Amino acid sequence: MNERRTALVTGANKGIGFAIAAQLAARGFTVLVGARDATRRAAALSRLTGDVHGVELDVTDEPGVTQAAKEIRTRFGALDVLVNNAGITGDGTQVPGSGGLPEIRRVFDVNVFGVITVTEAMLPLLRPGARVVNVSSSVGSLTDMTAPAGGSLADMPAMLGYPVSKTALNAVTAQYAKHLRHQGILVNAICPGYVATDLNGNDGPRTPDQAATLAVHMATLGPDGPTAAFVDDNGPITW
Ligand SMILES: NC(=O)c1ccc[n+]([C@@H]2O[C@H](COP(=O)([O-])OP(=O)(O)OC[C@H]3O[C@@H](n4cnc5c(N)ncnc54)[C@H](OP(=O)(O)O)[C@@H]3O)[C@@H](O)[C@H]2O)c1
Secondary structure, three states, X not given: OOOOOEEEEOOOOOHHHHHHXXXXXXXXXXXXXXXXXXXXXXXXXXXXXXXXXXXXXXXXXXXXXXXXXXXXXXXXXXXXXXEEOOOOOOOHHHOOOOOOHHHHHHHHHHHHHHHHHHHHHHHHHEXXXXXXXXXXXXXXXXXXXXXXOOHHHOOOOOOOOHHHHHHHHHHHHHHHHHHHHHHOOEEEEEOOOOEOOHHHOOOOOEOHHHHHHHHHHHHOOOOOOOOOOEEEOOEEOOO
């Protein structure tokens, strides 16, 4: 059985998830690199050092996630950290009036139901005192999206998929925090800022490494750390 602290990161084959996996491994964690594609998973593992292992994980595949949880129990025993990082933005049909229900559902399937699917499957594996970090976005803040100037997506049309899915993810975070606080399990949502990854055509000013630092901080909070918080590098974000 594994004596090291063990962390599972979803969507860890690239971008912010990869950087989170690398930083956790550098801190001595056994890191389970959750990735849905075998080739991309193997490529990520080959670029990581430390005690890192691949786990097949498509967050929208409930039987597959259940299987992954069984495997993790058998091979690693339990989890000290779960980082729900996998996410997608969706395409332009999520603009109101564009008939984009299938796309909106697809975005929710990954960003919201995917997080619930993975967290439900991993709940029995979470050690007392474990940490759960959900990678959200300030664009899901109701305060941000109702700002008179249009908030952080002011230059984009209204969208029913991505930002709304992150609002829902924030609420999911709060509900798991409520459920788990009596076991000393802290559940928080973070906004990584605008980060250069494939998600945005590698356009952001921040690096995945910079973004990962906050996720790792929240994944390694002491017992007095917050739960049900929504934070970025500058501290709490208004919901
Ligand atoms: N980049 C930003 O500026 C920014 C800002 C705010 C929040 N975020 C959030 O940060 C998180 C990571 O995004 P990123 O910027 O690092 O994007 P990214 O480089 O596109 O990485 C997204 C990751 O999610 C994985 N993924 C997508 N669908 C999946 C599924 N069904 N099952 C399992 N994994 C799946 C991708 O795997 P594949 O390679 O197999 O597709 C990839 O590993 C997301 O939740 C995103 O919403 C990003």
